[in-house]
Amino acid sequence: MKFLRQQLDQVHDLVKPGGKLGNVPGLYTLYDMHDTILFTQGKKTSAKAGPHVRDALDSKRLMFSVVVALVPCIAWAIFNTGAQALAAEGVEYSLFDAVLRGAFHFLPILAATFATGGLWEVLFATIRKEEVSEGFLVTGMLIPLILPPTIPLWQVVVGTSFGVVIGKEVFGGVGMNILNPALTTRAFLFFTYPAAISGDQLDGGKRVWSAVNGVPSFAQGIIPSGSAAVDGYSGATPLAVAAASDARELAGGGLEALNNFSSGSGVTYDFASMFWGTIPGSMGEGSTFTILLGAAFLLLIGLASWRIMVGCVIGTLATGFVLGMAAGPGSNPMFHLPAHYHLVMGGFAFGAVFMATDPVSASVTDTGKWIYGILIGVLVVLVRVVNPAYPEGMMLAILFMNVFAPLVDHYVVQANVKRRKLRLAAASA
Amino acid sequence: MSNFVLKAGLDLPIAGGAVGSEVQALGTPTHVAVTPPDYPGFKMRLAVKEGDAVQAGSPLGHAKIRPDMKFVSPAAGKVVEIRRGLRRSIQAVVVEVAAGESVNHGALDNSAIASLGAEGVRERLLSGGAWLMMRSKPLARIADPEHTPKAILVAASETGPNCADPNVLLAGREEDLSAGFAALGQLAPTVHLTHGASGMPAALSGITGVQTHRFSGPHPSGDPEVQINFICPPGNEQRVWFCRAIDVADMGALLRTGVMPTTSRIAVVGEVGSPQYVEATNGSPIADLLQAGGGAGENVRIVGGSVLTGRTLDADGFYASGGHTLSVLREGGEREFMGWLAPGGNKFSNHRFFLSSFLPKKKMNMTTDTFGGPRALIPVGSYNRVVPSDIEPNFLMKAILCEDIEEMLALGLLEMSREEAALCTVVCPSKINYSQILEQGWLQFEKETA
Numbered sequence: 028m029k030f031l032r033q034q035l036d037q038v039h040d041l042v043k044p045g046g047k048l049g050n051v052p053g054l055y056t057l058y059d060m061h062d063t064i065l066f067t068q069g070k071k072t073s074a075k076a077g078p079h080v081r082d083a084l085d086s087k088r089l090m091f092s093v094v095v096a097l098v099p100c101i102a103w104a105i106f107n108t109g110a111q112a113l114a115a116e117g118v119e120y121s122l123f124d125a126v127l128r129g130a131f132h133f134l135p136i137l138a139a140t141f142a143t144g145g146l147w148e149v150l151f152a153t154i155r156k157e158e159v160s161e162g163f164l165v166t167g168m169l170i171p172l173i174l175p176p177t178i179p180l181w182q183v184v185v186g187t188s189f190g191v192v193i194g195k196e197v198f199g200g201v202g203m204n205i206l207n208p209a210l211t212t213r214a215f216l217f218f219t220y221p222a223a224i225s226g227d228q229l230d231g232g233k234r235v236w237s238a239v240n241g242v243p244s245f246a247q248g249i250i251p252s253g254s255a256a257v258d259g260y261s262g263a264t265p266l267a268v269a270a271a272s273d274a275r276e277l278a279g280g281g282l283e284a285l286n287n288f289s290s291g292s293g294v295t296y297d298f299a300s301m302f303w304g305t306i307p308g309s310m311g312e313g314s315t316f317t318i319l320l321g322a323a324f325l326l327l328i329g330l331a332s333w334r335i336m337v338g339c340v341i342g343t344l345a346t347g348f349v350l351g352m353a354a355g356p357g358s359n360p361m362f363h364l365p366a367h368y369h370l371v372m373g374g375f376a377f378g379a380v381f382m383a384t385d386p387v388s389a390s391v392t393d394t395g396k397w398i399y400g401i402l403i404g405v406l407v408v409l410v411r412v413v414n415p416a417y418p419e420g421m422m423l424a425i426l427f428m429n430v431f432a433p434l435v436d437h438y439v440v441q442a443n444v445k446r447r448k449l450r451l452a453a454a455s456a
Numbered sequence: 457m458s459n460f461v462l463k464a465g466l467d468l469p470i471a472g473g474a475v476g477s478e479v480q481a482l483g484t485p486t487h488v489a490v491t492p493p494d495y496p497g498f499k500m501r502l503a504v505k506e507g508d509a510v511q512a513g514s515p516l517g518h519a520k521i522r523p524d525m526k527f528v529s530p531a532a533g534k535v536v537e538i539r540r541g542l543r544r545s546i547q548a549v550v551v552e553v554a555a556g557e558s559v560n561h562g563a564l565d566n567s568a569i570a571s572l573g574a575e576g577v578r579e580r581l582l583s584g585g586a587w588l589m590m591r592s593k594p595l596a597r598i599a600d601p602e603h604t605p606k607a608i609l610v611a612a613s614e615t616g617p618n619c620a621d622p623n624v625l626l627a628g629r630e631e632d633l634s635a636g637f638a639a640l641g642q643l644a645p646t647v648h649l650t651h652g653a654s655g656m657p658a659a660l661s662g663i664t665g666v667q668t669h670r671f672s673g674p675h676p677s678g679d680p681e682v683q684i685n686f687i688c689p690p691g692n693e694q695r696v697w698f699c700r701a702i703d704v705a706d707m708g709a710l711l712r713t714g715v716m717p718t719t720s721r722i723a724v725v726g727e728v729g730s731p732q733y734v735e736a737t738n739g740s741p742i743a744d745l746l747q748a749g750g751g752a753g754e755n756v757r758i759v760g761g762s763v764l765t766g767r768t769l770d771a772d773g774f775y776a777s778g779g780h781t782l783s784v785l786r787e788g789g790e791r792e793f794m795g796w797l798a799p800g801g802n803k804f805s806n807h808r809f810f811l812s813s814f815l816p817k818k819k820m821n822m823t824t825d826t827f828g829g830p831r832a833l834i835p836v837g838s839y840n841r842v843v844p845s846d847i848e849p850n851f852l853m854k855a856i857l858c859e860d861i862e863e864m865l866a867l868g869l870l871e872m873s874r875e876e877a878a879l880c881t882v883v884c885p886s887k888i889n890y891s892q893i894l895e896q897g898w899l900q901f902e903k904e905t906a
Contacts, residue, residue: 329807
């Protein structure tokens, strides 16, 4: 390690202000980023005044821990993207084939996200003369997981730029943002290029969410692929199936539509398959099981707030249950969905575990976290069930509550202020 | 008697606490000093010059704004050096120790102490140099003798990292303590006496005329500034004075014998050969104290007080604060390869991000390393877990940074204690210095209310 340290120190002398390359903008920021990833900073606490010791946790480890929690989701995203595409193309596949095919779709999106976001981060850190913040490590990991595998790369670049710059940097960077930057990216893409993100442009909605025929000719033969979708193939997501207009005719509404569904490629939409995630959809959010593994890790290390997660679940179950009682013939088919189905469908689990718990855009106070979580749960079901325009409500519910989190906190803090006044009045009486 | 169980807080698992209750008595040092920086907010005006002969207990100087607040010499001898720091501020007034008299303010018996009256107690504590031990909340500055406090809180509890155990400090001081409490009872309508989870120290068992309270839980449950929030919060109109029980013993000794005590028991802790208690002349050279503690290694930081709120001292300086803990801490600053990624079985963290959180709890050798660079706040709940007072630390910090005085007062600027702010600084993953920010808020409050 000594050798590496010496090499880095030589680079430092080159790029430090006043060094030979000291005038090149951004170079020192870049050096510093790599230097502090490779070696701890070795800074000491101020000798002027206490405290003289510090906790070993820093923001690098904090952010990296979220990425560790995402590993099961990433693994599933890669496997399932490949598996769904190969199944839809009617190809027999092994685990290796599925992973190879999935990686072929997932990795370019990941690379495009990190290249774009990293560029903006270094640019802003250089302008601000700050160290490069680690926040994008998480954002960059989240973005590919909430996008469909068919998304064009240029849209990834545009969307990531919007999410990072407008969602975060204009507010002052990591820690200052109001909205979750990854969700901002998705919302931007959702409203700007609705066809691409919901798949409408492909075959009248038939190829939604699955990377069918996604392998260009040059890579065929290397990347496992079939020639075309199997006959009668449908890649519609469970939420789309349950909310579809023909489900309205069924006595059991959305639930019956889900039970009747068959994709043509062997996918069914029962509770178990939606829990395990053997369904098409955005790459990382399909499997509730892998998300729960991540949640377990986040709760074990105490990084994500259990109050928010539990609040989301309570809000969803309660609202789903109440709306379920209102279900009747001719009502929106989603009314017929049992409350617990909402927990495994769409982006709920992924949002509740990884998005809603983003400490920066969530409520800060403990009471506020309960309110914030429960309201996300209520809103997501309301959007899914009552609003016919969007089958999925998690993204909008979280973004909406991101905006209201400071208001929730405000009232919790005012309660604290009021308690203080009462306490002082009692003490001086 | 009320019982307070504080849940929030943090006991730093730092190695090197003083073992047992043996106190090693040190001989008289060759030099002693008074060090004004131990009294922040007070500038010293000298009453002596180099070469002057002084007695033990005679004033070396006084506070610039309060001529009746005296800094007294802990030993008789000759003033040999006046050490100055930045902008000629006085860092230490050094006295070469020689045989000589002590200033005697006249011994008082119990009935005489009981009939001194507030004015009499005040005058004697001021002229004897014992007043400097009395602090006032809000702001934890030295108490203004012209105020009448709503109450005085005396803490016989100690939860600070490796701080001296009150049981050891107070042993054998029964008479001093009863004289001290008799005097305090005349300064304020109510005197509160708090003790920790292990009960009232034996030396205090005979104290009457006080309200006793029990505080248990992790640090800062033993800190008087925090305890005031639970017993008698003063708000910004009133004042509550506070000190430690050992300070009351010294005040009592001054009143009872007429002579200010010249020695203190000090826990020499941390990275020293054998951490232990010593009894040394006030203002002893740090080198003497470290030697008595078995010697400190190279590349260490010497801290007067605890590693949380103590002040860095020079190795060739003096320990004169009337504090009772001298901490020695290894300096950090090594550049560790991929340190942020290591499992961290031997790293201290109040977050469960390191292997050490899942191993059996053991004391660790901490260093002065920051373990990372400053970032914007990422509120993962670190602060709330170490602040037992009913405060929302994130919002208080933001109000202070916005310089919004109304808002910060409403959010508890005057309730937050230095120990709590120090714990926030320690645990912050964004490496934000909360202590500095709190002090900034306090300074603004002082400025706007002056």
